[in-house]
Amino acid sequence: MKTVLLSGDSIRRGYDAATKKSLEGIAEVYYPEENSRFAAYTLRNIHEYKNLVPSGKVDVLHWNAGLWDCLRLFGEDPHTPLDVYAYYIDRVCKRIQKTFPESKVIFATSTSVQSEKMHPDFKRYNEEIEAYNARAVEIVKAYGHEINDLYAASLTLPEEAHSDAVHYYTALGTEVFTKQVLSYLARALELPEVPAYKEVIYGTKPVGI
Numbered sequence: 001m002k003t004v005l006l007s008g009d010s011i012r013r014g015y016d017a018a019t020k021k022s023l024e025g026i027a028e029v030y031y032p033e034e035n036s037r038f039a040a041y042t043l044r045n046i047h048e049y050k051n052l053v054p055s056g057k058v059d060v061l062h063w064n065a066g067l068w069d070c071l072r073l074f075g076e077d078p079h080t081p082l083d084v085y086a087y088y089i090d091r092v093c094k095r096i097q098k099t100f101p102e103s104k105v106i107f108a109t110s111t112s113v114q115s116e117k118m119h120p121d122f123k124r125y126n127e128e129i130e131a132y133n134a135r136a137v138e139i140v141k142a143y144g145h146e147i148n149d150l151y152a153a154s155l156t157l158p159e160e161a162h163s164d165a166v167h168y169y170t171a172l173g174t175e176v177f178t179k180q181v182l183s184y185l186a187r188a189l190e191l192p193e194v195p196a197y198k199e200v201i202y203g204t205k206p207v208g209i
Contacts, residue, residue: 002189003053005103006031007046008064009038011111011150011177014169017200018178019185026195027059027185038068038080039088046092047099058103060188061096062148062181065089066110066132067166072123086135093143104188107140107147108181109133111154117165124166148184150177169202 004027006016013035020029030052036042042065050058065088069080080088096105110133113124133151141147153176154168161176163169168177179197186194 002027002059003055003057004029004060004062004185004189005049005053005058005100006062007036007042007049008062008108009067009110010035010167011067012036012064012108013202014167014174015178015181017202018174018198019181021198021200022178022182022195023185024198026191027189028053036063036065039065039085039092040080041065041068043088043092043095046095050099058100060106060185061100061103062106062108062185063092063096064108064110064150065092066129066136067113067124070110070124070128070132072125074121075123078128082131082135085132086139089136089139093140093145097143105140105143105145106184106188107136107145109137109147109149109151111150111168111177114162114165146184146188148180150180153177153180171199171201174199174201 006012016031023029032049050056069078069085071079110129112126112129115123115125137147157173157176161168161170161173175197183194
């Protein structure tokens with residue numbers, strides 16, 4: 001059976017279990033229990049995530065990093081300055097080449113937030129998320145990664161799809177993101193059709209963001 005590895009921040013936690021359930025009997029889906037956090041953290045750990053796959057063979061890697069990077073704490077600069085973020089995204093791409101040389105790779109853009117609902121000491125801004133996404137997309141495309149634009153998908157969602165100012169741990173949010181992830185995975189796995197969506201809503205308090 002083919003294998004899928006999901007890496008990403010707490011937005012990924014909103015669709016990983018539903019993706020796994022939807023692909024039962026079709027492909028094995030693996031992901032770390034931890035939140036993959038910011039780009040530098042992903043660089044440190046993504047090669048170790050391969051160990052989650054018993055065979056060591058990953059047919060498709062779906063990953064993201066960005067929301068932690070553009071986080072502004074206490075009115076300061078983003079956690080990871082944009083140029084430094086770009087540096088780490090490039091290094092992650094090189095690490096992926098080395099660790100997953102035969103895998104198809106999909107990069108998911110960071111999703112939008114409700115800045116006006118966030119505490120002043122803990123802020124993200126959609127215009128900065130867009131800038132980080134644009135820089136990441138430019139880099140990962142050069143390495144042949146396909147782009148899953150979850151940011152664009154998030155902009156279509158109504159107020160009730162949000163579980164808080166950052167996350168989408170609701171029936172609607174989970175369904176929209178999971179279905180879009182499934183559509184990209186189905187193509188990468190060369191499935192005859194996109195698997196039917198099976199709901200699993202993430203109910204644990206998110207770590208860090």
